[in-house]
Structure formats: C-alpha cells, structure tokens
Amino acid sequence: MQATDAINRMWIRSKSHPGTFLLSDRNTLNSALERLLPNEHQPDNRTEPLNLIMPAYETMWRVVILTFVSVASRNRDPRTAEELREAVKNVPQCFCQGNDAETRALAIAKEGLRLYPPTKHIHRARSIADNDTSVIVADVEACSRDYRVWGADALEFKPARFHDWPREDTLKKLSYFPFGVGRHVCPASAGFAPRMITLLVVELTRRFGTWQTGLRIRLGDVEVQPQVPSLLPSGRIDMENWVLDMDID
Known part of the structure; x- marks a missing residue:
C-alpha cells in the first residue's frame, strides 16, 4: 500500500x-x-x-475494477449477462482467433474503456509559431459518453454496441479513442490492453461470481445498485477510499 x-x-x-x-x-x-x-535495484541493472x-x-486497474463492477454487479440486461457467461467459458482460448467468441468477449473490455477511459483528457501544445503558447485539450470522456453519438443509452454498460464495430459509422469511430489518436496512440491498443482487461474481468467473475450467484459489492458503506443511467465514480481521488467488499451468500 x-x-x-x-x-x-x-x-x-x-x-x-x-x-x-x-x-x-x-x-x-x-x-x-x-x-x-x-x-x-541491483548496480548492474539500469531498469x-x-x-x-x-x-x-x-x-489498467481502474478500468478493470469498474468494468467488473459494471458487468457483474450492476448489469441487469439479460443479453449482457449471457455475453459475460460466454466470455467466462471461452476466455482465453478464443483470443487471437478472430472469431465471434473473441469479438463478443473483447466487447466487454471495449465498453469498459468507453465509459471509463484511462485517460480522460489529452493535452497538446499548439505550434510555437506566432508566439502561440496555448494548449488544446481533447475531452476523451465527453466524446465517449455523448448521447448524440452513442444514443439514449450512452451511460449504460452495453458491450453489444461493439459487436459490429468494423461496420459502425464514422462518428462513433472518431468518438472512441481511449488510447489516444494519431501518431501518439498507446501500443497497448493493438490488442494487448483489451485482452488483458477482458481476462482479468473474467478471472474476477470466476472467483467471485455475479449478482445472480449471490455477489454483493459495496463501495464504502453504499451497496452497488442495479444498473441505471448513471456512472460509477472513477476519479483517482474519488476511488482513493473505496472498500470493495465482496460477499458471496
């Protein structure tokens, strides 16, 4: 600690x-x-x-725990519950297969990254030409939660929205950039991060189950409630005093 x-x-x-x-x-x-x-810390090791x-x-850690809480404890959508069960059955064997099972499993991580992007804002300085020292800020979080882009259920955890991602409209693709954009995209976006998030969420589910199997999660003194169009607190300070109490009845 x-x-x-x-x-x-x-x-x-x-x-x-x-x-x-x-x-x-x-x-x-x-x-x-x-x-x-x-x-x-050895003298001959420069790492x-x-x-x-x-x-x-x-x-990783905030995305993983927020995704797990969202899909295992808050979710009440039968389709999403079935997708989690399929992921538990197929992960990690489905990884790198390029099949439907992998697409549906990774959609869980992608939806977690959409609702709770690890980087909420991207800052870039303008060119120093003409003494312009201002900074441009891209609001990653606002783009990935915009009702005008994602629909009326933008604040709900629904991995199915990523099942047909290659055929999605351009606006959604432009509004989803949890790993950055352009030449500054994090290398983990190529597949490592979504697979790792999915794997960890699946392992947590295997160990602790879901609300259907008796899982109860409390954040401090407040028990996590069924999914509603609201979000979990995700800031570094917001989560500092969280106590994740998992009880299996």
Missing part, C-alpha cells in the same frame, strides 16, 4: 502543482519499490522500476 499511496499523492500533486513533489513521498516510493522489485509498474497501475 505504501507504493500505491505514494504514487497517488505524487500524481495528484503533479496536477495541482506541476513540477513539484514531496521528498518524503519520493523516498517512501523508492523504499517500497526496493522491497517489491529488489532485482531492479527503472516505475517503468515496469506504472503502465499497469495507471492504465
């Missing part, structure tokens, strides 16, 4: 006070990493431990 707490504090501070950090947090983080990854843990930490 020391490593993750220190990363959270340093990340939040970097957003509110760019270019600054707390020495105590950096020391705490380095000490925790030495215990977690002792081999990476930076943060390079190993940050991609998984920053890009």
